[in-house]
Amino acid sequence: MAVTPPPAPPETRVNLNDPQVVAEKIKTTLPDAVESVSAQAIVVQNDKLLEVARYLHDSLGFDYLNNLTSVDWLDRFEVVYHLTAIRRGGTPLTLKVNAARDNPTVPSLVPVYRGADCQEREVYDLMGVRFTGHPNLRRILMWDGFEGYPLRKDYKEPYYEEDHKPFGTRWDQGHHVIAEDRNPWHDNVKYPGNFDALAFKPPRDEIRTIGVEQAVATKLRTDKIILNFGPQHPSTHGVLRLRATLDGETVVAVEPVLGYLHRNHEKIGERNTYLGNMPFTDRLDYFTSMANNLAYAVGVEKLMGIKPPERAEYIRVIMAELTRWLGHAVAVGFLYNELGAFYTPLIYGLEERELILDLFEAASGSRMMCNYVRFGGVARDVPAGFLDKCQYLVDERLPRKTDELESYLVKNELFLARARNVGVLPGDVAINYSAAGPVLRASGVKYDVRRAEPYSIYDRFEFEIPTGTVGDVYDRIVVRFAEMRQSLRILKQALKGIPAGEIMTGKKNYQVRVPKGEVYGRAENPKGELGFYLVSDGSPNPYRYHVRSPSFIHLGALNEMSAGYKIADLIVIQGSIDVVMGEVDR
Amino acid sequence: MAFGLGLLNGLRYTLSRVLKTYAGDFRHLGRRYDAKEFARRQSVRGDGIITVQYPEEKLAVPENFRYIPFLVYEPALDENGKPKIDPATGKQVIGIERCTACGICAKVCPPQCIWIVRATTPEGKPKPKPAEFYIDIDVCMNCGYCAEFCPFDAIKMDHDYELANYERHVSHIYDMPTLLKSTTYYAKIHPLDWEQEEAARKAKEAAKAKK
Ligand code: SF4
Ligand code: SF4
Numbered sequence: 182m183a184v185t186p187p188p189a190p191p192e193t194r195v196n197l198n199d200p201q202v203v204a205e206k207i208k209t210t211l212p213d214a215v216e217s218v219s220a221q222a223i224v225v226q227n228d229k230l231l232e233v234a235r236y237l238h239d240s241l242g243f244d245y246l247n248n249l250t251s252v253d254w255l256d257r258f259e260v261v262y263h264l265t266a267i268r269r270g271g272t273p274l275t276l277k278v279n280a281a282r283d284n285p286t287v288p289s290l291v292p293v294y295r296g297a298d299c300q301e302r303e304v305y306d307l308m309g310v311r312f313t314g315h316p317n318l319r320r321i322l323m324w325d326g327f328e329g330y331p332l333r334k335d336y337k338e339p340y341y342e343e344d345h346k347p348f349g350t351r352w353d354q355g356h357h358v359i360a361e362d363r364n365p366w367h368d369n370v371k372y373p374g375n376f377d378a379l380a381f382k383p384p385r386d387e388i389r390t391i392g393v394e395q396a397v398a399t400k401l402r403t404d405k406i407i408l409n410f411g412p413q414h415p416s417t418h419g420v421l422r423l424r425a426t427l428d429g430e431t432v433v434a435v436e437p438v439l440g441y442l443h444r445n446h447e448k449i450g451e452r453n454t455y456l457g458n459m460p461f462t463d464r465l466d467y468f469t470s471m472a473n474n475l476a477y478a479v480g481v482e483k484l485m486g487i488k489p490p491e492r493a494e495y496i497r498v499i500m501a502e503l504t505r506w507l508g509h510a511v512a513v514g515f516l517y518n519e520l521g522a523f524y525t526p527l528i529y530g531l532e533e534r535e536l537i538l539d540l541f542e543a544a545s546g547s548r549m550m551c552n553y554v555r556f557g558g559v560a561r562d563v564p565a566g567f568l569d570k571c572q573y574l575v576d577e578r579l580p581r582k583t584d585e586l587e588s589y590l591v592k593n594e595l596f597l598a599r600a601r602n603v604g605v606l607p608g609d610v611a612i613n614y615s616a617a618g619p620v621l622r623a624s625g626v627k628y629d630v631r632r633a634e635p636y637s638i639y640d641r642f643e644f645e646i647p648t649g650t651v652g653d654v655y656d657r658i659v660v661r662f663a664e665m666r667q668s669l670r671i672l673k674q675a676l677k678g679i680p681a682g683e684i685m686t687g688k689k690n691y692q693v694r695v696p697k698g699e700v701y702g703r704a705e706n707p708k709g710e711l712g713f714y715l716v717s718d719g720s721p722n723p724y725r726y727h728v729r730s731p732s733f734i735h736l737g738a739l740n741e742m743s744a745g746y747k748i749a750d751l752i753v754i755q756g757s758i759d760v761v762m763g764e765v766d767r
Numbered sequence: 768m769a770f771g772l773g774l775l776n777g778l779r780y781t782l783s784r785v786l787k788t789y790a791g792d793f794r795h796l797g798r799r800y801d802a803k804e805f806a807r808r809q810s811v812r813g814d815g816i817i818t819v820q821y822p823e824e825k826l827a828v829p830e831n832f833r834y835i836p837f838l839v840y841e842p843a844l845d846e847n848g849k850p851k852i853d854p855a856t857g858k859q860v861i862g863i864e865r866c867t868a869c870g871i872c873a874k875v876c877p878p879q880c881i882w883i884v885r886a887t888t889p890e891g892k893p894k895p896k897p898a899e900f901y902i903d904i905d906v907c908m909n910c911g912y913c914a915e916f917c918p919f920d921a922i923k924m925d926h927d928y929e930l931a932n933y934e935r936h937v938s939h940i941y942d943m944p945t946l947l948k949s950t951t952y953y954a955k956i957h958p959l960d961w962e963q964e965e966a967a968r969k970a971k972e973a974a975k976a977k978k
Contacts, residue, residue: 348879352870353893355882357901357940457877460910525781528816536811539829546833546924552910560915564831573811589780592773691875691916 198271203241210236221699222261222275230278231288231314234262237276238293242266246290246615247273248701248712248729249300251308253334258285258310261714263701267612267626270633273701280310289315296615299737307332307447322440322766326381331445338445345722346452405433408748412441418515419762423739423755430747437736439766446767450726455481455693458726460552465711465728466764467549469508471500471541472706474554479636480702480713481556484695487686493558494638495679499571500541500553501637501704502668502675506579507534508707509619509661509668510586512759516658517590519756520599526590533582536574543567556693558685568676575672583669587662600655604742604754607652614738617731618709620758623660624652630705637704641678642671654757692721699725708732708759728767732760788815822929830957833911833924835904836872838946839953840864850951859949865921867895872913872922880906881913902941904930920964926956 196202204218207225214229225233237243247263258280263273280287289312290297301312302321309330312318320327329336340360342348350358411422420441426433446465450458462477463470475497482488489497511534514527538548544563545553553560590596606616611624621628629646631639647663649656697719703712709731716725735758742758743751791800791808800808800817808817809826819826842850843862851860873881884899914924925948932938954961 346877346879347874351876351879351881352873352883353868353885355873355884355901356899357882357903359903359936359940453877454875456875456912460877460908460912529784532816539811543829543831546829546831546911547909550909560911561831564829570811578811585780589773589777593777594770594773597773689915691871691912 196271197241197266197269198274200274203237203274206241207233207236210240216279222277224277224279227278227280227287231290231292233276234290234293237264237274242269243274244612246294246296246300247703247710248714248727249290249297249304250714250725250727250729251304251310251332252716252725253308253332255282255334257282258308260287260304260310262290263712263714265633267628270628272634275701285310286313287311288313289318291315294615295613295741296734296737299734300615303733306330307445309333320440322443324440326376328376332448336448338448344452345720346454346457410752412438418756418760421736421755421760421762421765423751425748425751427748430749432743432746432748432751435740435743435751437739439733439736442762442766444767447726447728450728451723453723454691454721455695455723456556456691458723459554460550462728463550463552464763465730465767466706466708466732466761468511468761469504469707470549470551471545471553472504472508472704473711474551475501475637476702476704476706476711477713478554478556479704480700480715481693481695483702484698484700484715484717485556485693486696487557489558489686490683491680492562492682493684493686495675496544496559496563496684497554497637498639498642498675499672499679500544500551502672503537503540503571505668505707506665506672507537509665510534512707513586513590513658513661515759516654516753516756517596519752520596526586529582529586533579536578540567540571540574555685555689557687558683558689562684568679571672572676575669575676579669580666583662583665591658591662597655599750599753600658600757601653602651603654603746603750604657604757605651605653606738606742610741611652611738614741615734616709616738617734618705618707619657619660619664620709620735620738622647622664623649623656625650630703630710634703636702639671642674644671654753657757695719695723701729703729706731708761708764709735728764730764730767732758732762733765733767736760736765784815788817790815791817828926828928830959832926833914834909834928835907835925835930835941836902836911836913836922836946837925837948838864838866838900838943839921839923840947840949842949842951850949859951861947861949864896864947865919866897866900867919867921868893868897868900869895869918872917875912875916876907877910877912878906878908880904897943900943900946902946903939904941905935905939923953923957923960 200218200221200223204215204223207215211229211232214226214233216224216226218224243264243266245265245267247265250261252259252261260278260280262276264276265273278287287310289301291301292314299321301315302318304310305312305318306320306322307330319325323331331338405426405428408425408427409422410425412420422438422441423435424438425435446461449461453461459474459477462473465473510530514530517526518524541551542548544567545551545560606624608624608626611621612626616624625648627646627648632646644667647660647667649660695717697717699716701712701714703710710729711731712729714725714727714729715723718724739755739758743754746754791804795801795804807813841862842859845851852858853860868883868885870883873883880903882901883897886894886896886898888894911924913922
């Protein structure tokens with residue numbers, strides 16, 4: 182029997198993510214909350230922000246905070262929020278709020294979106310905007326005694342030379358100078374007035390993390406202890422430090438202590454030219470540089486309004502999906518490390534990764550720091566033999582290896598015992614924490630940027646979005662294996678459809694013209710949604726360059742995932758979200 | 768499934784991998800595997816894991832491989848049209864440096880590690896030639912932009928990745944004599960690029976001659 186779908190209710194025909202539409206709705210409930218509205222964004226009254234957010238969350242379905250950042254406009258600060266309704270997808274809604282230049286404050290959104298926690302701390306740390314009502318407003322990337330706010334426009338870092346590159350001293354009278362000689366380290370660091378390094382104590386004793394349950398009552402009276410993992414610990418994936426409060430062997434609370442790899446990537450990005458940022462994006466999540474390049478190019482191309490030619494689009498997709506496969510293979514391998522299966526599964530994953538890296542190297546010239554995508558195309562065409570090798574990998578080798586890896590890893594009883602019902606993150610909580618990528622999907626939320634807001638040519642390919650059911654460590658692994666298969670499926674289609682032709686729109690130019698405006702470009706990276714928030718003032722350098730890093734935001738949910746489990750599980754849970762510190766600390 | 772089968776399956780898989788890893792060695796019992804076997808095992812069709820005995824053995828790098836740029840010069844030619852060799856150093860004698868000191872590479876370089884002093888005529892007019900050219904290779908991020916955007920094919924990416932040294936503030940600031948390498952070398956490491964560029968150059972010259 183043919184079923185005619187009921188006519189769409191009139192509401193769904195209007196774009197519910199359109200700022201104008203949303204602003205009208207807000208006005209009906211909260212008449213004086215909207216300050217102004219444009220085609221790009223809604224500016225909300227500072228003191229009404231929390232109410233507006235609640236309304237958007239509860240009544241209009243904007244349940245997901247993609248990104249939170251701020252811009253220093255010299256006369257004021259602007260805090261920018263990007264919101265999505267998970268079930269609708271589409272371009273995120275941009276919400277803005279202004280704060281005074283002196284002593285800027287903005288209401289915290291943590292009561293509505295817990296994913297705001299780490300991101301607000303980051304804005305506080307780097308821009309100095311205070312979030313009233315934030316339960317734990319402390320520096321997150323810089324150390325506690327640090328003076329100044331490194332992302333403000335008036336902040337000058339050590340070795341500061343000029344506001345923007347290219348520097349005038351390089352040509353045509355460029356006599357080489359070593360930066361440290363010109364500007365010795367300590368001369369350019371500001372310390373608080375009466376700072377004494379020896380007497381310095383971080384301004385806190387007790388751990389304070391959101392949502393900490395007090396110690397579980399047991400018959401024995403025990404003291405809680407605080408245990409520091411890392412930053413030099415083989416299990417913490419680089420320089421991640423976890424400060425865990427333990428009751429016996431049970432984790433009561435865990436707080437990630439970040440910033441050991443902080444290099445002020447965003448400030449460097451604002452100093453660089455647009456093109457100059459491309460190789461820097463390689464260094465975010467250094468396992469997935471091809472995909473990082475793509476995400477950044479998606480943002481800039483949106484702003485420039487250009488599109489790469491067909492062949493370049495296909496090459497980009499091929500590279501991005503190969504990256505996804507290898508990213509997941511390595512993530513799974515590292516997780517088994519954490520479980521005590523030392524290096525054997527990891528090496529099996531790395532072995533396949535090497536073959537893919539061979540391809541990357543042949544195409545781009547580098548195995549990890551690919552720097553391959555350009556605005557409007559790719560750097561160079563793939564070399565002869567590339568597609569054949571790729572075809573063999575995609576048709577024969579990688580499917581076989583995916584099956585082999587899965588069959589002997591996922592069915593292993595020891596793994597099942599350690600992974601099932603450990604680190605559970607229910608779907609609605611995952612959304613609230615702004616989790617993305619495999620972590621979000623493992624919790625049963627069918628959300629993938631490639632489908633929600635298709636970029637490049639992903640709308641042409643057939644693939645499924647695998648999801649888990651429970652949201653535990655086991656699901657996160659199973660989802661990754663399923664995604665590896667879907668990647669191979671996309672790769673097969675892409676290799677079949679790749680046309681001959683140009684790989685660059687227009688002439689390759691190092692002086693990229695980017696019109697005034699702002700954009701939030703995002704892509705589905707192996708780790709989750711990688712977003713770039715760019716503000717252009719028409720000059721050769723971005724005025725604001727912000728990276729929404731999935732690993733960083735996932736760490737904000739680590740406490741939620743691990744409280745109540747055993748200390749040994751903490752390491753496994755941390756491994757299952759697959760963080761890369763290059764991207765966390767930026 | 769009975770408890771433990773998954774575990775056993777894992778052990779079986781690991782064992783088969785161990786055997787595969789040594790299969791090649793068994794085939795070449797008593798001697799080291801040959802170049803053909805080496806290439807096979809490094810390819811997508813290889814199986815098992817093999818140790819490359821660096822530095823005695825090295826993996827070949829693809830032509831596009833990029834590591835630290837160098838400046839290209841055309842060697843001076845002797846009467847037979849062969850590159851002239853300096854008997855004292857055994858190296859080719861520099862004929863023309865291709866670089867015109869236009870400064871594009873210094874502008875495009877993301878970490879700003881290229882320093883160029885443009886040469887001047889005795890009267891103080893700028894000359895299209897570098898007087899000094901430095902690359903701080905500790906700062907260079909091997910992005911390849913300089914080679915990509917140089918309009919004169921004067922700067923190219925090298926394949927030599929062995930840079931270790933005892934100190935970094937003198938030997939890692941590459942100056943002109945260190946940076947300059949001949950077209951012969953360039954043609955050797957980038958044969959396809961060289962062919963293409965030569966063809967383009969000849970076509971251009973032919974078009975010019977016609978006019
Ligand atoms: S771009 Fe080429 S020609 Fe211009 S200064 Fe650099 S190396 Fe010399
Ligand atoms: S490779 Fe990149 S970083 Fe190195 S000198 Fe060239 S442009 Fe600069």
